[in-house]
Structure formats: structure tokens, C-alpha cells
Amino acid sequence: MHLRSFAVRNFRRLRHVHIDLANKTTVFVGANNSGKTSAMHILQLCMGTSGRFTIHDFSAECWSEFDRFDPAVEETRLPVITLDLWFDVDEANLHRVIELLPDLEWEQTDPVGIRIAFEPRDPVALHSNYLAVKSAADSATSHWPKSVYDYLRRRLDSEYHLTYYKLDHRAADSPDETPAAEGPHRLDNGRAILRSIVRVDTVQAQRHLSDMDRRGRDEDLSTTLARYYDRYLDKPSPDATALQALAQSEQQLNVHYTKVFQPILEQLQKLGYPGFTDPELTIRSELDGDSILRSGAQVHYVVPGEPVDQIDGSPITLPDRYNGLGFKNLIYMVVEIIAAHRARIETEVATPPVHLIMIEEPEAHLHVQLQQVFIGQLSSILAGTESDPGTTQFILTTHSPHIVHADFTSIRYFARIGAEGTFHHSEVRDLSVFYDDIAEQSRKFLLQYLKLTHCDLFFADAAMLVEGNVERLLLPLLISKVSPPLENSHLTILELGGAFAHKFKKLIDFLGMNCLVITDLDSVVGPSSNTKACTTDKRGAVTANQTLRQWIPGKAAIDELLAVKYEDKAAAGPLSTTRVAYQTPVSITWNSTTKTIAGRTFEEAFAFENLDWSQDAANANYKLRVDDDARSGDLDSLIQAIFDRIRHIDKTDFALTVIELDGNWTCPAYITEGLEWLADEISHLDTAVPAELEAADEPPTPQS
Structure with a gap:
């Protein structure tokens, strides 16, 4: 049995989303403030494992x-936050969900x-x-409550509560489905x-691990392991001799x-950490006569070298605070x-x-190699533990x-949606669907590119190819000059x-992410089997650029x-827009x-x-x-000389020189045009809520 999916309505940015889960591990990704954490929080709130709802949820x-x-107007209703959980049930657990079956026509594949x-x-x-x-407040000239929303800021717990309903998958897609009398059947024992x-x-x-002595909410590994030991591990029988002879005990x-x-410790070894050069863990007792039964153990790290005790061969050890936060975070x-x-x-x-374990940002303090290993080894952490017929999903x-x-x-991608001046919400894209369709x-x-470059496409506000x-x-320098x-x-x-840029088209469209493609005209002449680079004013020149041919604007001739x-340089997808920027004609003297001529490449345009x-x-x-002869000649000779010169320069060296010297030059117009478009497209991400809500006494908390 496992949790197949869950759907959320009216919770923070998650106005109406449906999220399918993998049988083992599901990864939520997206830009900041896209709703990833909210998707986890509603599971905690509805299961009663963390906090309570507020009006700002x-x-x-x-x-x-x-x-x-x-209440006198039938068309109006008070908002309701809902979380729908959908389970796949095996025969062994069918008895647990008898009360959730919609009717006798239900089949086990449903x-x-x-x-x-x-x-x-x-x-x-x-x-x-x-x-x-409100009537009492008006007579007392009080400022609260000014509205129902304002009233519920302080009375939500007394006016709202959690209720439970069984669902029928045959009606689950109805957009008007509500937990009313004619809707899902209410469960008295749903909790x-x-x-x-x-x-x-x-x-x-927020794991609050500290390298220093414990203060405030920080704790060391010994505290974490002691808590686990106290709750779950077998304890030794009290020994009077141990209290009298601490060394022996x-x-x-x-x-x-x-x-x-x-x-x-063996599970940690399966993660490939510690490695050959990392310290081996051991648990050693540190007895304190006043608190021996509750805090008698301290994590130590074994230091490679000769043992200091010639009798029992005890190695040199250091307390846990002498190792890095990454190691502590992993163990924690x-x-x-x-x-x-x-x-x-x-x-x-x-x-x-069904056991759902949610982990927020496991990468904290972990080095890159361990981040790559961690997700693949999650299931192995529980391997070898007590036999369990259930399912653990991460x-x-x-x-x-x-x-x-x-x-x-x-991967489940959380996309931020919303035009300027409107309330923003999030939609969730299931990349397993994209995987099957491409x-x-x-x-x-795409997979190889993402792996080799470690690109942060899934966390960005916009993409630039x-x-x-x-x-x-x-680009960072150009952005600072023309589009701060x-x-x-x-x-x-x-x-x-x-x-290769056009190979990202389907992925960009699927994610619904605005994208700017900055590319070159790459003009060539000659038969397709033997083309030669040429200036853009050459008669019959075509582009060798497949992005311009196959994506935007879908043309080959330079003219x-x-x-x-x-x-016409922008293509609107179902959820976003992609614009191409390539060299444009400029007047030179x-x-x-x-x-009037266009550069063939960035360097020519520059x-x-x-x-x-x-x-x-x-x-x-x-x-x-270029050389003196070309500069003293006519304009066509200079253009050809620049074309020849640029084909033989070290382009990376040119870019680094521009960065180092940062002279008084002008950004090429086609790049300025593209950057200004992109800045305008994503400006709505920082747009404030409509003006009628700005006067609220207590501004709503960010809905992340």
C-alpha cells in the first residue's frame, strides 16, 4: 500500500494543485517562494504533526x-482548505480502508x-x-473587526475545524466538488x-547543529544519539558496581x-561516508556520577594513529564538535x-x-559528491531494520x-503563475509525464547535459540559453550595464x-518558464555539403544555426x-514565452x-x-x-578584416579581457533588446498584491 497522490486547494500559493508521488522518492523543486514547503506543511497540519492553521494559510x-x-445569498460560500489523499491498496491492507470504499462497485485497481x-x-x-x-465594536469605537477576514484573524480556531470525508475517484475531477451534503460522505471517525x-x-x-557547545536550540550529535538511545534501544541493567567503579563501567x-x-553506523557506511580519509565513528561512555543513567554517552571521532593505552589498545579520540557540520548533518x-x-x-x-518521511533541503552542509549519493541511498538507510510489511515513501x-x-x-516542478497585478499561485508539473512523452x-x-553541467534550471526565475x-x-557584466x-x-x-538550444524547447515549454535565447546568425554560403562562413551581407547567405532554423523564427535565409x-521573435507556449535574440542590422560609419550591416557573431556585433x-x-x-592597411581603406575592407580577425582570436581570452578592463563600450543592441524584454517578463514576480489589501492592519505572511 502506498500514497499515490494528493491534491490541495486554497492553501497559500497552492490554489488548486494535484501532485503524483513516486513509490519510493519524490523530489520537489522550484524557484524560491513557489510552494514546495507549503506542500509539505499542509500534510503536517492536516495530520496534526505540526502547528495549526492561521487565516494567512x-x-x-x-x-x-x-x-x-x-448566508442569505446562496452563491456565496466561506473558503475551505482541503487536502485529498489517494492511496493504492493491496489485498493485505484492504481491511484498513473498508470504511473508505465508495460502494460495492469499487475494484482493487481503483x-x-x-x-x-x-x-x-x-x-x-x-x-x-x-x-x-462588529456591532459591539462599533458602539465602543473599536477598530476590530472591520470585516469577516479581520474577524477570523483572531477567531479562526473557534470558528473552523478539521473534518474528514471519503472520496469517490469517479467524481474526483469535478471542479465543483465540495464537502457539502450532496458531495463526499462525511466520516465521523476519519481522524x-x-x-x-x-x-x-x-x-x-532548520536542524540547529552546532560546532560549539550547545546553546539555545543548537545541539550536538551526542544529544541526538542519546535521544534515540533513550527511546528505542535496549538499556543495561543498573549495576551498583558501575556506580562505584566508573572506569570499569x-x-x-x-x-x-x-x-x-x-x-x-553500518547504514552510514552504505552512504559512502566516512570515506578513506574521513574519521571512523565510535560511541564511548563518559560517566558522570550525578547523571550517569541519562547522559552517559558522547560521540567521539577516532583519530588515526597509535593507541595511547597500551593495556586495552584504546585509540585517540576527539569529541563530536571537532568535526564538520556536513558530517554531523548526515548523521543527524x-x-x-x-x-x-x-x-x-x-x-x-x-x-x-504507509510512512511518509519528508526531508527539507538535505543538501545543507553536504558536499557535492554526497548530495549526489544521498538521494539514491535513502531506501538503504532502512535496509536491515526490523521486518516491516509497510511502505516508506520519501x-x-x-x-x-x-x-x-x-x-x-x-521530479515535481512547482511553477509560479500570475500576471502583473494579480494574485500569484503555483502549478505542479510532473516530470515523469515529460519523461514518457519526449x-x-x-x-x-537533456539528462546528460543536466548531469554534466549541474545547471539550476529547476530553481530559476527564468532561463537564458x-x-x-x-x-x-x-552576461553578468552586460546585465549590470543595460538591465540592473x-x-x-x-x-x-x-x-x-x-x-543544441532547440533541444530544450519541449522542456522549457513543459516547465512554463520564460526563456531568452541569445544566439548568432552564423551566416554561411555554398552547398550544404561544403558551406563556408561569410559576412551577413553576402548574397545568398543562410544561417547554419539550427535554433533559428528549427525553433524561432524558423527561417534559414539571412535576408x-x-x-x-x-x-515575431517570440513564441508563446502554453504557459510561458520564449524570445530569441540574434544580431540585428546597425548603421556604422x-x-x-x-x-547598414549585422554582425555574424557576438564579437562582430561588438x-x-x-x-x-x-x-x-x-x-x-x-x-x-585590425592592421593599418585595413583601417586606412574603405568600409567594406574594414568589415572583411574584422571578419577575418575575429575568426582567429581566442574568444575566451577576449571575454576575460572585457571583464578585466571593462572599458567604455556599448552592449550590442540585440542583447540589450533581449535583456529588457526578459526583465519586463519576470518583473511581475515581485509585484505587490492589489491595492485594496494594502490597508490591512496586519499584512499577510509570505505564502511560500
Whole structure:
């Protein structure tokens, strides 16, 4: 039995989302404030494992619905937060979900669903209570409550509560489905049913591990392991001799700790950490006569070298605070996962068959190699523990490209949606669907690229696909010069070249991410079997750039590409827009002669649009200056000389020189045009909520 999926309505940014889960591990990714953490929090809130709902947990679109509510008007309703859980049930656990079966026509291949709804206890009574309090407040010239929303800021717990309903998968897709009399059937014992089939545990992102002595919420590994030992491991019988002879008891306890902690230490070894050069863990007792029974153990690290005790061969050891936070974080997560597993199988009534363990940002303090290994080894952490017929499913939230590069099937991408001046919400994209739909060759290319470059595409506000190393190196500098607002956004820059950028089209469209493609005209002439590079003004020139041919604008002739209008350089996908930026015609003058021409590459466009500057002897370090004969000739000779010069310069060296000297040059117009478009497209991500809500006494908390 396992949790197939869950659906959320009206919770923070999750206005209406459905999330399918993998049988083992599911990874939530997305830009900051996209709803990843909210998807985990609602599971905690509805299962009663963390905190309680507040008025700010309702989606922003719900705020006006509170104030429109009038029990005398049938069309108005108070908002309800719902969480629908859908389970696949095996025969062994069928008896646990009997009360959730919709009818006798249900088949075992069908999912079983339960809804947890945070809804008003009595909408009519709530409205009456609000009017009574408001009336009293008006007579007392009080400022609270000004509206139903304002009233519920302080009275939500008394007016709303959790209720449970069984669902029928045949009606689950109905957009008007609500937990009303004509909707799902209410369960009086829903809480008990839910707890009997699923348990939710969380390893929080805020783990408060410290290198120093414990202070405040920080703790060391010894505290973590002592807590696990106190709850789940066998204890030695009290020994009066141990209290009188601490040294002898320490030796006995060392043997005991080694035995009981050995399974955990072996699980750590399976993760490939510690490695050959990392310290080996051991558990040693540190007896204190006043607190021997509750704090008699301390984690130590074994220091390689000769033993200091010639009698018992004890190695040199150091307390746990002398090792790095990454090592501590790994051990902490492993112990917390095993502890949650033990707590579940030792449930007093009946062990829930489904165990959902959610881990927030496991990459904290972990080096890159271990991040890559960690996700693949999660299941092995519980291998060898007590026999358990149930299912453990992991959900991870992450901002690490090293964790998500392995494959697409486990990734759920949270996309931020919303136009300027509107409330924003999130939609969830299941990349296992993308994996199945895309051609195998393209799939292999994308996976290999993501793996080798560790790109952060899934965490960015927008994507920029650039022609080569020069553009990748110079873009931060170009952005600072012509579009400073973009410096405040998270942009991922992928160096793909014109031959490969179009391979990202389907992925970009699927994610619904705005994308700017900065590429080159790459003009060539001659038969397709033997083309030669040429300047863009050559008669019959075509582009060798497959992005321009196969994606946007879908043309081959240079003349046609140069004639494309601004609005035709963008392609609107189902959820986002992609714009291409390539060299455009510019007017240049040399020795009193003027000509309109487009550069073939970035370097040519840079030289043309900074012609006097690039040919100045003071700027010879940039390697764009041609010889004296070309500079003394006509404009066509200069253009050809620049074309020949650029084909033989070290382009990376050119880019680094631009970065180092940062002279008084102008950014090529086509790049300025593209950056300004991108800045305008993603500006709505920082747009404030509509003005009518700005006057609220207590501004809503960020809905992340």
C-alpha cells in the first residue's frame, strides 16, 4: 500500500494543485517562494504533526471571499482548505480502508481517497458571531473587526475545524466538488482511519547543529544519539558496581554502545561516508556520577594513529564538535529517519502501512559528491531494520542541482503563475509525464547535459540559453550595464550553442518558464555539403544555426532573418514565452562612409557597434583592432578584416579581457533588446498584491 497522490486547494500559493508521488522518492523543486514547503506543511497540519492553521494559510484569492460571504445569498460560500489523499491498496491492507470504499462497485485497481477539510463549523453561526462582535465594536469605537477576514484573524480556531470525508475517484475531477451534503460522505471517525493507514514525519531544514557547545536550540550529535538511545534501544541493567567503579563501567558500556549502535553506523557506511580519509565513528561512555543513567554517552571521532593505552589498545579520540557540520548533518538525518521508522512500527494500536518521511533541503552542509549519493541511498538507510510489511515513501525539497540530475521521473516542478497585478499561485508539473512523452534521444541529451553541467534550471526565475562561452562569461557584466533589475532575479544561464538550444524547447515549454535565447546568425554560403562562413551581407547567405532554423523564427535565409519583426521573435507556449535574440542590422560609419550591416557573431556585433572604440590603439588589448592597411581603406575592407580577425582570436581570452578592463563600450543592441524584454517578463514576480489589501492592519505572511 502506498500514497499515490494528493491534491490541495486554497492553501497559500497552492490554489488548486494535484501532485503524483513516486513509490519510493519524490523530489520537489522550484524557484524560491513557489510552494514546495507549503506542500509539505499542509500534510503536517492536516495530520496534526505540526502547528495549526492561521487565516494567512488561505490562498490570497480567498481573502475577498470571506468578506463577500452572506448566508442569505446562496452563491456565496466561506473558503475551505482541503487536502485529498489517494492511496493504492493491496489485498493485505484492504481491511484498513473498508470504511473508505465508495460502494460495492469499487475494484482493487481503483484508488481509495480521503479528504481532510479545514472548514467552518457553522457558516451561519460564524456570520452571526461576526455581526454581533462588529456591532459591539462599533458602539465602543473599536477598530476590530472591520470585516469577516479581520474577524477570523483572531477567531479562526473557534470558528473552523478539521473534518474528514471519503472520496469517490469517479467524481474526483469535478471542479465543483465540495464537502457539502450532496458531495463526499462525511466520516465521523476519519481522524482515526487516517492515522491507522498513514504516518507523516519530517526532518526539518532548520536542524540547529552546532560546532560549539550547545546553546539555545543548537545541539550536538551526542544529544541526538542519546535521544534515540533513550527511546528505542535496549538499556543495561543498573549495576551498583558501575556506580562505584566508573572506569570499569565505562569499559562495559563501550562494548554495549558498540553493539546497539552498530546498525546505525553500518547504514552510514552504505552512504559512502566516512570515506578513506574521513574519521571512523565510535560511541564511548563518559560517566558522570550525578547523571550517569541519562547522559552517559558522547560521540567521539577516532583519530588515526597509535593507541595511547597500551593495556586495552584504546585509540585517540576527539569529541563530536571537532568535526564538520556536513558530517554531523548526515548523521543527524540518518538517525532521525531511523528513529521515525522505529516510532512507526512501535505504534501502540496498529502500525500504519504507509510512512511518509519528508526531508527539507538535505543538501545543507553536504558536499557535492554526497548530495549526489544521498538521494539514491535513502531506501538503504532502512535496509536491515526490523521486518516491516509497510511502505516508506520519501519526499524531498531541494535547491541543489546535484540532487535532481539523476532522472526526471521523481521530479515535481512547482511553477509560479500570475500576471502583473494579480494574485500569484503555483502549478505542479510532473516530470515523469515529460519523461514518457519526449523522444529517447532528446531525453538522453537533456539528462546528460543536466548531469554534466549541474545547471539550476529547476530553481530559476527564468532561463537564458546562450551561444557560447563568451556570452556566458559576459552576461553578468552586460546585465549590470543595460538591465540592473535582472541582477535581483535568479537566472540560469545554459551554454548550448545554436546547434543544441532547440533541444530544450519541449522542456522549457513543459516547465512554463520564460526563456531568452541569445544566439548568432552564423551566416554561411555554398552547398550544404561544403558551406563556408561569410559576412551577413553576402548574397545568398543562410544561417547554419539550427535554433533559428528549427525553433524561432524558423527561417534559414539571412535576408529573411534580418527582416523579422520584433514581435515575431517570440513564441508563446502554453504557459510561458520564449524570445530569441540574434544580431540585428546597425548603421556604422568609417572614413566618411556609412553602411547598414549585422554582425555574424557576438564579437562582430561588438566590434561593429563600438567601431571607433575597437579600432583605437588604446584598446588594442581587446584583440579586435585590425592592421593599418585595413583601417586606412574603405568600409567594406574594414568589415572583411574584422571578419577575418575575429575568426582567429581566442574568444575566451577576449571575454576575460572585457571583464578585466571593462572599458567604455556599448552592449550590442540585440542583447540589450533581449535583456529588457526578459526583465519586463519576470518583473511581475515581485509585484505587490492589489491595492485594496494594502490597508490591512496586519499584512499577510509570505505564502511560500
